[in-house]
Amino acid sequence: MNKHVPIEQPEGEIADMSLSQVSALIAAGTVTPTDVTEAVLARIESLEPRLNSYQLVLQDRAREKAAHATRERLAGLDRGPLHGVPLALKDLCETSYAPTAAGMAILRGNETGRDSTVAARLEQAGAVILGKLAMTEGAYAGHHPDMPTPKNPWNEQVWAGSSSSGSGVAVAAGLCFGALGSDTGGSIRFPSGANGITGMKPTWGRVSRHGVFALADSLDHIGPMARSAADCAVMLSAIAGHDPADPTSLKAPVPDYLAGISAPIRDLRIGVDAKVMGSVSSETLAMLTQAIAALEALGAEIVPVTLPFPAEMTEQWNAICGIEVAIAHDRTYPARAAEYGPSLSGLLELGHGLSAGQVGRAMQWRLNFSGMMQGAMAAVDMVLLPVLGAPLPYLDNAIGAPSADPANADLGDLLKYTAPADLTGQPALTLPGGFDLRGAPMGLQLMGKHLSEALLFRAGHAFQSVTDWHTRRPGREG
Numbered sequence: 001m002n003k004h005v006p007i008e009q010p011e012g013e014i015a016d017m018s019l020s021q022v023s024a025l026i027a028a029g030t031v032t033p034t035d036v037t038e039a040v041l042a043r044i045e046s047l048e049p050r051l052n053s054y055q056l057v058l059q060d061r062a063r064e065k066a067a068h069a070t071r072e073r074l075a076g077l078d079r080g081p082l083h084g085v086p087l088a089l090k091d092l093c094e095t096s097y098a099p100t101a102a103g104m105a106i107l108r109g110n111e112t113g114r115d116s117t118v119a120a121r122l123e124q125a126g127a128v129i130l131g132k133l134a135m136t137e138g139a140y141a142g143h144h145p146d147m148p149t150p151k152n153p154w155n156e157q158v159w160a161g162s163s164s165s166g167s168g169v170a171v172a173a174g175l176c177f178g179a180l181g182s183d184t185g186g187s188i189r190f191p192s193g194a195n196g197i198t199g200m201k202p203t204w205g206r207v208s209r210h211g212v213f214a215l216a217d218s219l220d221h222i223g224p225m226a227r228s229a230a231d232c233a234v235m236l237s238a239i240a241g242h243d244p245a246d247p248t249s250l251k252a253p254v255p256d257y258l259a260g261i262s263a264p265i266r267d268l269r270i271g272v273d274a275k276v277m278g279s280v281s282s283e284t285l286a287m288l289t290q291a292i293a294a295l296e297a298l299g300a301e302i303v304p305v306t307l308p309f310p311a312e313m314t315e316q317w318n319a320i321c322g323i324e325v326a327i328a329h330d331r332t333y334p335a336r337a338a339e340y341g342p343s344l345s346g347l348l349e350l351g352h353g354l355s356a357g358q359v360g361r362a363m364q365w366r367l368n369f370s371g372m373m374q375g376a377m378a379a380v381d382m383v384l385l386p387v388l389g390a391p392l393p394y395l396d397n398a399i400g401a402p403s404a405d406p407a408n409a410d411l412g413d414l415l416k417y418t419a420p421a422d423l424t425g426q427p428a429l430t431l432p433g434g435f436d437l438r439g440a441p442m443g444l445q446l447m448g449k450h451l452s453e454a455l456l457f458r459a460g461h462a463f464q465s466v467t468d469w470h471t472r473r474p475g476r477e478g
Contacts, residue, residue, distance in 0.1 A: 014039040015174035016473050019231035022177055023081045026073065033073065033084025037066035037128050040086045044130070044175050052148040053169040055091040056098055057131040062086065065128045072126070081234045081258075083126030088176040090167050091132035092139055092213035093119045093222075102213035103135040103163070105146045106332060106339045116211025117246065118180055118222055118239045125238040130176050133166035138325070139182055139215040142343025142401040152194060153474035155440045158392040159402050161191025163215075167225045168195035173474060178226035178235050182212065184219045185317060186387070186418030192225055192430040193387035193443020198460065198470060199225040200232040203450050204425030205250040207236075208243035216324035217248075219317075219422045228470050229429065229460030233257035236453060255454050265462045266299030268455070270446070271380035273307045276417070281390040287433045287442045288386060291463065295384070298462050303380050308372040309416060312365070317419045319362035322351030343401060370424040374449075381455055385417045385428075387443040391436035421447050429456040432469035441469075 014022060014036055025031045041059055048054055069084035077083075089095065092102040093116040101107045115123075123129060137144040141162060152160040153173040161168045164181030168191025171179050181188040183201040192199030200223045207222045214220055224235030234257075241254045272292060277285060296302055325347055326333070333340065333348050340348070377383060393402035402414065421428040426447055433444040448456045464470050 013043070013174070015043040017177070018227040019085055019177040019234060020081070020228065023085055023234070026084045027078070027081075029073070033066040033069035033128060034063070036084065037062055037086050037130075040130065040174065040176060043173070047153075047173055048175060051151050051153060051169050051173055051175070053134055053150045053166040053173065053175055054088070055101060055132045055134045055148065055166065058098060058129065061097060062128050062130050069126055069128060079126035080238070082122065082238055084128060085126075085177050086128045086130050087122060087235075088130045088133050088167070088170055088179045089119055090164055090180050090182060091135055092182060093180055094211040094213070095119050095129075095132070098132055100132070100213065101147070102139065103137045103144060103147055105144045105341075106336055112211070114211055117208040117243045118212065121239045127238070133170055133179055135166055136163040137341045137344045138329070139163040139184060139187065139213070140325070140344045140347055142341060144341040144344075152395075152440070154196065155438060157394055158438070158440045159194055159395050161187070161194040163187040164191045164225065168192055168197060171195065171197045171225055171227060178224055178231055180239070181223060181225045182215070183221045183223060183422060184215045184321065185415050185422055188221070188223050188225060189387050189418050189428060189430040189443070189445055193432075194392055194441060196432045196441035196469065196472060197225060198228050198232050198432065199223065199430040200236055200453065200456070201421060201428045202236060202240065202453055203250070203427045205248050206240050206427070206451065206453065208246040208249045210243055210245035214324075214328045216321040216328070218324060219321060221422065228464055229431070229457050230258065230261060232429070233261055233457045250451075252451055257454050257457055260454065261457050261461045263458055264299060265295070265459050268300045268382070268459055269303050269380045270295055270300050270459070271303050271305035271377060271383035273305050273383070276307065276309070276385060279389060280386055283391050283436050284386050284389060284442065288384065288444060291433050291444050292384065294463055294466050295459070298466065300459070305376055305380060305383060307376050307383065307420075308369065309420065310369075313369070313419060313423070314413055314415050316362045316365045316369075317415060317423060318350060319354055319358055320366060320423075322347055323354055323359050324351075326351030366423055373420060373424050373426070377449060382446045382448040382452065382459065385445050385447060387417060387430055387445055388414070389416060391438070391442065392440045417445070426450055427453050427456055429460045431460050431463055432472070434469055
């Protein structure tokens with residue numbers, strides 16, 4: 001396989017820094033929010049025509065907000081570590097100042113007139129919103145043929161991840177310092193792993209879904225995607241917490257996710273399933289083995305576990321997702337079925353074809369599965385898993401989904417290692433774990449117990465203190 005030539009990026013540019021690094025420079029007065037925003041807008045102007053990561057760039061509004069943040073900073077006002085930092089939103093987060101298309105051609109220009117809670121909370125924290133990021137149609141697997149398909153900045157021939165692909169591409173390429181993604185079957189974790197960045201799928205209900213276009217309400221999670229565990233911790237601190245507008249949001253207090261993130265991990269017990277290790281490709285196994293060695297060297301105890309990953313898991317996930325997506329689209333499908341793309345319409349047809357018995361059995365199966373997962377993890381703090389069982393698949397340019405080429409047959413069941421945390425609502429942190437033989441990123445995930453995000457950040461930060469995968473940038477990965 002020929003290694004694709006990645007995008008060249010100059011050394012030492014502001015846009016290549018992490019959120020935490022640029023936040024520290026802004027706080028110190030070394031740069032202003034305006035300086036930082038202009039640097040990222042210049043990067044967007046240079047690379048976005050090739051990468052297609054944005055659905056909409058809000059240059060004028062971003063400049064206004066950056067100028068306002070600069071004045072506040074100069075006046076001594078400090079809203080926190082996001083104050084003046086340019087971020088971007090996945091285009092299913094509603095905003096009163098820009099349309100929300102959710103990757104759907106039929107929703108282009110859709111003005112809702114309201115802000116999603118997550119978008120509002122980021123701006124309350126002083127973040128500069130650069131725009132709306134491209135995504136798959138309705139947040140499912142494939143892009144609508146008439147909507148932009150983001151390109152992986154490491155290798156444009158390989159998959160950029162699922163529905164939050166624009167978020168993953170933009171963060172990796174320096175077109176924002178962090179982004180919001182959503183995860184229903186793996187769509188924070190797939191693009192985080194695919195683009196060599198860090199992503200947190202939090203506990204279900206930890207982050208409000210008010211004003212966020214639904215794929216499947218009981219499976220949907222909103223979370224941060226950035227360059228490091230610390231960056232994601234900063235973002236989650238800003239968006240987490242109960243929201244009266246979302247009655248499913250959790251009332252548990254939100255901890256300071258940065259407090260204690262640098263503490264040692266000698267007391268952590270990390271589960272590893274030998275069957276999982278034996279089911280992945282040789283390149284994935286080497287990546288996981290290296291990660292285990294790093295965590296052991298940091299003092300974590302690696303504990304054998306047996307995870308209940310049954311063969312029927314994807315079938316049950318499809319049933320639950322299918323019926324819920326049918327509910328979410330009942331106003332436009334099947335009434336406007338001809339305007340849908342092939343990927344999402346396929347799921348909708350599945351949902352409409354399910355019997356009450358099939359839906360009921362899937363719901364009962366989910367309850368049993370969640371209980372089995374709790375039992376399997378009772379003696380550990382978290383488990384280590386791959387994001388995918390094999391290196392990234394090539395891109396099907398028709399719908400921007402993984403190619404069905406036989407060369408990718410060893411990928412196996414795409415959702416095998418990601419869907420469990422969506423079905424149970426457990427948090428999972430994705431970390432860059434290395435590169436495959438083509439130079440494409442590979443990711444691993446740490447899945448924890450409910451509301452254990454702080455512990456996952458601590459483990460992820462420790463791992464990133466002894467590895468440099470998260471510091472690599474497309475074009476200068478060596």
